[in-house]
Amino acid sequence: MHRVLVLGGGFGGIAAAVALRARLEPTDEVVLVERRPTFVMGLRKNWALVGASTLAHGERPLAALRERGIDVVAGTIEAIRPDAREADVDGRTIVADALVVALGAERDPDRIPGFREHAIDVYSEASSEAGAAAIDAFTGGRVVIGIFGVPYPCPPGPYELALLLADRLGERGIPGGLFVFSPQPLSLPVLGEAGCATFDGRLAAEGITFRPKTTATAVEPGTVVAADTRIPFDLLLGVPPHRVPGVVSAAGLAEPGAWVKVNPATLETRFPGVYAIGDVTAIPLSTGQPLPKAGVFAHAQGDVVASRIADAFAAREPTAVFDGQGMCFLETGHGQATMVRGNFYATPPDVALAEASEEHLAEKHAFETDRLAAWFGA
Numbered sequence: 429m430h431r432v433l434v435l436g437g438g439f440g441g442i443a444a445a446v447a448l449r450a451r452l453e454p455t456d457e458v459v460l461v462e463r464r465p466t467f468v469m470g471l472r473k474n475w476a477l478v479g480a481s482t483l484a485h486g487e488r489p490l491a492a493l494r495e496r497g498i499d500v501v502a503g504t505i506e507a508i509r510p511d512a513r514e515a516d517v518d519g520r521t522i523v524a525d526a527l528v529v530a531l532g533a534e535r536d537p538d539r540i541p542g543f544r545e546h547a548i549d550v551y552s553e554a555s556s557e558a559g560a561a562a563i564d565a566f567t568g569g570r571v572v573i574g575i576f577g578v579p580y581p582c583p584p585g586p587y588e589l590a591l592l593l594a595d596r597l598g599e600r601g602i603p604g605g606l607f608v609f610s611p612q613p614l615s616l617p618v619l620g621e622a623g624c625a626t627f628d629g630r631l632a633a634e635g636i637t638f639r640p641k642t643t644a645t646a647v648e649p650g651t652v653v654a655a656d657t658r659i660p661f662d663l664l665l666g667v668p669p670h671r672v673p674g675v676v677s678a679a680g681l682a683e684p685g686a687w688v689k690v691n692p693a694t695l696e697t698r699f700p701g702v703y704a705i706g707d708v709t710a711i712p713l714s715t716g717q718p719l720p721k722a723g724v725f726a727h728a729q730g731d732v733v734a735s736r737i738a739d740a741f742a743a744r745e746p747t748a749v750f751d752g753q754g755m756c757f758l759e760t761g762h763g764q765a766t767m768v769r770g771n772f773y774a775t776p777p778d779v780a781l782a783e784a785s786e787e788h789l790a791e792k793h794a795f796e797t798d799r800l801a802a803w804f805g806a
Contacts, residue, residue, distance in 0.1 A: 430456045430741045433524035435505055435515060435749055437462025437490050439469070440706030441530035441724030445498050447734030452741065459499045459524070461517050462490055468553070469796055470582055470723060471757070476556045477563060477665075478592045483556055486796060488804040495805075505531070508679035508701040512585075526701045526737045529688065530730070531676055533581055533721060534708040538669035540576050541703040542647035547574070547666035550589060551581070562663060563593065567603050569662030570733050574652055575610040576644050577669025581707050581721040584617055584768060585630065586757040594634040597763030606635060609642040609652075609659065616768065617717050618779050627781055630760065672708060686710065688720075691771070693749040695733050703737075705729035714775040715750075724754045727799075765789035 430452065434445045437460055445460045445485075452458065468487045475481040490500050503518040514523040535551055537543045548559040550573075571593065573586050588609050608615075614624040615631070615638055631638050643655045647666075652659040672682045681697060682688045686699070687710030690696060695703045706726030711719040718727060728750060735748035752773025758781075759765040765788040770779035782788065 429452075430525045431523070432456070432458050432526045432528065433513070433522055433603055433735055434458065434460045434528045434530060435508065436532060436706075436708075437464065437467055437500075438528035438530060438532050438706065439633030439723035440532075441528070442467060442490075442493070442563055443727040443789065444528050444705065444734050445462065445730075446496065447731045448737060449497050451734055451738035455637045456496070456497060456741065457480070459501060459522060460490070460493065461501045461503060461505060461515065461522070463502065463504050465490060465502060469799075470551075471792070471796065472791040473550060473553070473556060474585065474589045474592055474759070477559045478549060478596045479560060480565070480592070483553060486800065487565070488800055489624055492804045497795055505599055505675050508675055508681070510681055510697065510702045512805070513699075513701055525741070527699075527703070527704070528730075528733055528737075529676065529681060529697075529708060530706050530726065531673045531708050533579075533670040534673045535668050536577070536671045537666075540644060540646060541670045543576065543666060543668060546647040546649060547664040547668075549668055550586070550665045556759060559665065565595070566663055570605045570607060570660060571597075571663045571665065572652060572659055573608045573659035574610075574644055574659075574664060574666045575612075576666055578610075578612055579710070579718050579721055580667050580670050582756065583618075583720050583722075584701060584756055586610075587627075588759050589665065590631065590636045591761045594636055599783070607637045607639070607659065607661075609639040609644070609654070611641065611643040613640050615640065616688065616781075617715070618713070618720060618777055619768065619781060620771065620779075623779070623781055628782075633763065670707075672711050678759060682708075692752075694734075694736060694746070695750060701740075702734070703733045705733055711776055713772060715777065719772055720756065721746060722754065722756045724756060725750075728754060734769075747755070747790075757788065757795070759789060759792070760784045763789060765792050767791075 688704040707721040736746035739746040755769030
């Protein structure tokens with residue numbers, strides 16, 4: 429009998445656990461550890477903010493995975509010992525033959541003084557209701573959407589929020605005035621300068637001003653303080669800085685202030701039999717930029733790792749590799765969406781922005797529906 433310990437019940441962790449259960453022998457154990465009782469896709473955050481849907485509509489109990497033969501352990505991970513492939517969970521030590529770290533990126537709003545007091549954290553599920561209420565109550569002025577640190581999960585997310593909000597405010601007859609800033613030199617650097625120029629034109633056409641190369645250092649009442657400017661706002665929607673979870677860096681899986689390094693093809697860490705997938709990792713592309721932190725990549729990586737672990741347990745040569753192919757939906761308002769898609773591992777990345785269409789929006793909704801049904805049942 430073998431045991432695989434999957435740490436984290438987000439996109440990558442669930443994908444890995446489900447794929448492992450399908451590939452391993454019935455006597456093998458798949459243990460999934462997550463402190464939260466439910467799972468909801470990150471794509472719902474923007475829907476909830478603009479009133480298109482709710483987080484609860486897409487929420488599923490992780491306990492339902494037990495019906496698939498996955499041992500779901502609800503608890504806090506106190507320590508990870510990758511050299512022994514084990515973890516402490518609420519005082520209990522769980523030892524495994526293979527370990528998958530899928531603990532994601534941790535929000536770090538306190539890195540920016542004044543962020544908690546004056547910004548609505550649009551990447552926090554707990555702030556979703558307050559954010560939606562603030563948008564509902566907004567009657568005019570300047571809305572600022574700020575990216576306060578990179579990298580962050582779902583790079584298109586803040587721009588999608590701007591486009592959806594411009595559409596929503598336009599329907600309510602509220603004059604434009606949306607402003608987006610980022611510390612990056614381009615809006616979506618993986619698209620390159622030409623691709624970003626096209627995308628930035630779409631933002632401008634919707635009355636959205638984009639300011640790159642803007643590193644915010646603090647938030648004061650009504651003002652974002654940046655290195656070289658002050659940005660006034662009436663409503664501030666912020667993406668906080670993110671960091672690797674402390675338990676991961678304490679385990680020696682990541683250098684201080686950095687992310688987990690893995691083999692880009694196999695997702696294995698420097699510890700044999702220990703893998704890391706999804707947002708907790710940093711995989712450099714040929715341009716020096718990191719692979720975007722997106723659920724679709726975490727899903728694909730989870731499948732690859734599950735296949736490699738199953739082969740290793742069966743004394744077969746593992747052959748599955750992550751090839752860097754992927755996509756991410758980006759809603760543009762007016763009932764349409766586009767996709768950022770291509771081969772992110774190419775030199776340079778062969779990534780393009782698709783034309784916006786109603787069909788792409790339908791595909792985005794189907795993506796969520798199909799994944800939830802495959803994992804949790806209808």
